[in-house]
Amino acid sequence: MPIGGFIINIDPENSIEALKYLSDISCLEVHGSDDHGNIVAVIDTETSKEMQKVVDDLNKLEFVLTVGLTYINVEDEGEGVLDTAGHDLFQAIRDTETEITA
């Protein structure tokens, strides 16, 4: 269950739209923002995989310029995900068929 601290950079002209959008993301908390387009956000997810997906989705948003990570704590996640994984679990992740749709 990683916790990450981020600076999300937006064009200040889009602040209202951006803050509203971000406040609707359940695993993301906005802790502060300023007039320069900096938004302090904390992302708290079950897995790093989910956190990565959230960051990817943020990067695709038109009003987001960059998403900068400054801190991450994974002490919870480190307790189980890869410990007993071994080759087999990773093989499963690696070999998962991924359908691409048009």
Place this chain on the structure above:
Amino acid sequence: MAQTRREFLKKTAALSAASYVGMNLPYERIGVAEAADVQSWHRGSCRLCGAGCRVEMGVNNGKAVALRGVPDSRTNFGYVCMKGMLFYKCMDHPDRLTKPLYREKKTDKFKEISWDKALDIAASKFAGTVKKDGSNAVGYYGSGQALTEETYIFQKVFRGGLQTNNVEGNPRLCMASAVGGYLTSFGADEPIGGYADIEKAHCFFLIGSNLAEAHPVIFRRLMRRKLDNKKTVKFINADPRFSQTSRIADLHLQFDPGTDLALLNAMAQVIIEEDLHDKAFLNDYVTFKQGKKVSVEFEAYKKFVADYTPEKAARICKGNITPEMIRTTARWFATSKGTMSLWTMGINQRKRGVWANNLIHNLHILTGQLMKPGADSLSMTGQPNACGGVREGGGLCHILPGHRLVKKEKLRNQVEDAWGIPHGRIPPKPGLHTMAMFSAVNKGKIKALWVNCTSPVQSLPNTNLYTKGMQREDVFIVCTDIFPTLTTEVANLVLPTAFHFEKTGVYGCTERRSQITVKAVDAPKGAMPEVWIVREWAKKLATKMNDPVISQCIAPFEGLEPDYALPKAIWDEYTQKLTKGRDNDLRGATYKVLEQMADGVQWPAATEAFALTGGTVKKFVRGMDPMADSEAKDDKPYQFYGHAHPDRKLWIWLREQASPEEVPDADYPFYLSTGRIVDHWHTTSMTGRIPELLRANPYAYVEINPKDAKKHGIRPNDMVEVTSRRGTNTLPAKVYEGPIEGMVFVYWHDMHPDRMINKVTKDAFDPGSKEPEFKICACKINRVSGPKALKPYIV
């Protein structure tokens, strides 16, 4: 986890982020500061790109559990990208190599053997090869990701011990043209300025670089500078492909691949015609060169570029280039209060990469956009230690540590004296550059090769050709690495190594800054640091060859524990003896100094006191660069003491537009270009094993311009063959307004045999730098089917 601890960690994360942008949050640190989020924090550099981001790894009970940026670092100011956030996941990965593996034949299965046996085999094979076939039948192929201490000790044993200059590294594939450009334009390798110029620049000229994806944290600094000064800071992006970087450009110049030399010359033409050149600077500091031995006057240069009118250049460049765009670009470049150019592989990985570098430097020299704050000509380094380890530490076939040329006897003797070995021990001629080395492997002329921390089976151009050579049974290959790769598949002996933060050493990043990473956690049991491996191998080598000089090469490092004392001793020898008095003087950058600093030291920095300030922000400037003062020949404020220019001047080069080696024709009507993507690093041997990153981009695709896609009946996700004279890939299509019409783009990270784009690229190389032209070749595309389910592939 208890709710209170979770809340505490969230506040810690938020306060950390807020501190980077000077924001006060509506709660205070009380209660947060006193608690500890981890048992210990350990500072180091990120393992990945050449930006040189500084991070701290949080460790609990011997395991990495947290990561944060270092806010006082002058490279990243605390920010980290997603790859940097996740590289720690390589440490405990189940695929980690932990035991030496050996097979006599490459068709046999690997067997686990002891370290003693492994090193004995390596020593026997190399000794036997040298005795039977001579010193030039062996070679070392290293990496811009190896620590400086590792590259240094490897090349010491190979050159001084085995007496071969067949010492090369993968920076030949990425930065050699930048080296050639710096040497021929400025007289010395590596940039004059650095990242400090970003926040003072008023015009950014980004060419041949997708900074937003290749160096995202540095891009962030440019983006911030632009956003904070929308009206006064100009951002020009020159790239045949519209990329993430292009999104914030005021002007995106999109042209046919390989035509940018005409563009750059046309910019010079405008600058001179409109009287925007800096006459005083040219008069005081510049020579015009038409060939190595031919100097000309300014009028000859003016006449030369007069042929490159914007109208002519626009016709050559095609794309969206108009004469007025060229004029605007040139005017912005010349008249801003400080112009900074940044580029990476789009300029370097070219048949005329050195020329392309020269032409960018020409513009800076012509306009005087060079020595002042906010002005610099900066080739962004791809790998984290291509500069420090390979370019500075002697990791290429023609250079010795401290920027010394192999071919100069006096300089070879200096190195031999420093090593305490007889004169004449280092051969007088350079060894084989990378493409020549692997051609020699193909012909069986190199019979024993050590490959360290890199995977040439995937990273060489036209890779099918060279893989055949590496598969030869009469070529013994040793690989040192942390994971299996496509290259360990062709090895006889695989030695497991410690990973970043599992060992101590220095990386030197893009801006001449050397930064230390001290060991924070233990490597998996069985994996060893490279410095130990080389020392122990050399001991056995010395016995088998009955050669006391090999023993002498490692004598200063005998008996030292491998986690700190051994790399420190290597670093001390390199910096105190081999950089003394050289332009990359690092004597002040002792481990003691480096460990005190948030970031590291920009050379030259001959004293600890100067090193602690951060070192030389701008080279050649009196008052900023101690060597500019000590080497001064007159009262001028700039002293160009670079060893490659006896006249101590900057050189403007007359360079023609030159086409790539292979351009589209009737049979292969498309340009193919290749590059990187933000989620992956190089051959994906690391990032492909991190599920979050693999999921983001599980396999390569081919980007096709919508107009081309329509002409060829290709829809998004259709399977498309991309074929050149060398090979074929079959890839899903991404129909996207990225590449210019007539060009397709594929990222090179995928190691699946059907999607490994270096099977398709061409191995032409720059005649000066020997760097291959990965960026441009000719191909054809053909729709083969609709979408198909694909699997990611990691060996």
